[in-house]
Amino acid sequence: MSATPRTEPRTLAPPQRRAATVTDNARLGAYRLITAAEPRPPAPPQPGQFYMLSTAEGWGGGSDERPYLPRAFSHARACDGRLSFLLDEVGPGTRRLARLRAGEGLLVLGPLGVGWRPQRDGTRPLLVGGGVGAAPLLCLQDELGPEPPVLLGFRSAAHAEAASLFSGRPQLATDDGSSGRRGLVTDLLREELDREAATTVFACGPPAMLEAVRLVCADRGAPAQLALESGMACGFGACFGCVVPTRGGYLRLCVDGPVLDADQLESALFPGAGH
Numbered sequence: 001m002s003a004t005p006r007t008e009p010r011t012l013a014p015p016q017r018r019a020a021t022v023t024d025n026a027r028l029g030a031y032r033l034i035t036a037a038e039p040r041p042p043a044p045p046q047p048g049q050f051y052m053l054s055t056a057e058g059w060g061g062g063s064d065e066r067p068y069l070p071r072a073f074s075h076a077r078a079c080d081g082r083l084s085f086l087l088d089e090v091g092p093g094t095r096r097l098a099r100l101r102a103g104e105g106l107l108v109l110g111p112l113g114v115g116w117r118p119q120r121d122g123t124r125p126l127l128v129g130g131g132v133g134a135a136p137l138l139c140l141q142d143e144l145g146p147e148p149p150v151l152l153g154f155r156s157a158a159h160a161e162a163a164s165l166f167s168g169r170p171q172l173a174t175d176d177g178s179s180g181r182r183g184l185v186t187d188l189l190r191e192e193l194d195r196e197a198a199t200t201v202f203a204c205g206p207p208a209m210l211e212a213v214r215l216v217c218a219d220r221g222a223p224a225q226l227a228l229e230s231g232m233a234c235g236f237g238a239c240f241g242c243v244v245p246t247r248g249g250y251l252r253l254c255v256d257g258p259v260l261d262a263d264q265l266e267s268a269l270f271p272g273a274g275h
Contacts, residue, residue: 017070017107018042019056022100023082029161031132032087032098036106039081047140048115048227048259050074052235053085055096056105068093070109072232074136074204074258076165083108086135086162112235113258116140119200120223124148126192128213130185130205131155134162136227137204141166149192153185153209186212193220200224201262210268217262224262228253 020036045051052070060068071093077084089098100106115136119125125148127137134152141150146167154160157178163170171188172180181187186209193199197220203213204227217224230242230253237255244253246264251257262268 017052017054017109020083020106020108022102022104022106024102025098025100028086028165030088030156030158031162032089033076033084033165034087034097034100034106035082035084036108037082038108041081041083043111045075045078045083045111045139046115047143048074048136049111049113050136050235050254050258051083051085051108051110051112052232053097053109054093054107055100056107058096059107068096069233070107070235071097072229072235072254074227075111076135076138077142078139079142086132086138086165088132109235113254114256116202116225116227116259119202123198123200123223124196126189126199126201127151128185128189128201128203128205129153130209131159132162133203133205133209133227133229134165135204137202138165140202151185151188151192152180153188153205154179184212185209186216189213189216193217193222197222203227207269214262214265214268225259226262226265226268227259228257228268230258 020038022036024035026033050072053073054070073085075083076086089095127150129137130153150166150170152163152170153173155175160172160174160179173183173185173188174180199222201217201222201224210226232254233239233241235254237252242253243250
């Protein structure tokens with residue numbers, strides 16, 4: 001197994017979980033937006049980095065509790081010692097996180113990994129998100145400002161309520177046409193790239209969406225950065241559970257990603273993607 005050399009610095013947080021206090025757990029359409037206060041974070045997170053999350057109580061170990069590994073989440077926002085995470089209830093771990101109440105403890109490990117890098121010289125940034133993949137684009141918009149266009153795809157209007165977190169007026173596509181255009185976010189992407197070819201695409205979403213983004217950008221010669229998802233158990237590269245194949249060898253997403261350049265990949269679909 002060969003490894004691809006990396007030039008970006010890896011941010012490795014202290015190897016222990018820290019207790020943050022939940023300040024809000026708000027319903028946002030089909031999602032939850034969890035905000036927690038951390039009094040002494042080790043370093044300000046960069047857009048595109050991630051955290052390993054678990055609850056301080058009820059996270060396995062008891063007779064009626066399933067033991068969980070921490071769950072990896074890119075942060076949606078980080079401001080004044082508060083972290084926000086966009087959550088979709090899809091399994092026992094995320095359901096437990098969704099039940100958190102204000103005042104309860106959220107255990108966090110991070111920030112981890114390599115996030116977004118600046119766009120290529122002479123290009124404009126274009127943000128493309130699908131589902132909860134909108135989260136790491138939100139903090140990127142906070143850094144870039146409201147001018148770069150934002151394209152978002154969701155299953156339905158209930159899921160598309162997450163678009164309200166963004167500044168300006170993101171362009172929307174939904175599977176059922178209940179909000180924005182009926183279709184896929186990649187339909188919007190093709191139109192934007194036809195309108196302005198000198199573009200760097202920043203994309204996060206489910207694996208099939210990212211593979212479609214990769215192919216569209218390759219066809220039009222547009223550089224793209226993809227925030228990938230894979231099963232993660234540790235966050236420090238020790239377990240090799242998030243290894244992904246690239247053109248130059250294998251990388252561990254938790255330390256060499258989760259953001260990779262699209263031209264490094266033969267495909268954004270790989271074993272473990274989306275888990």
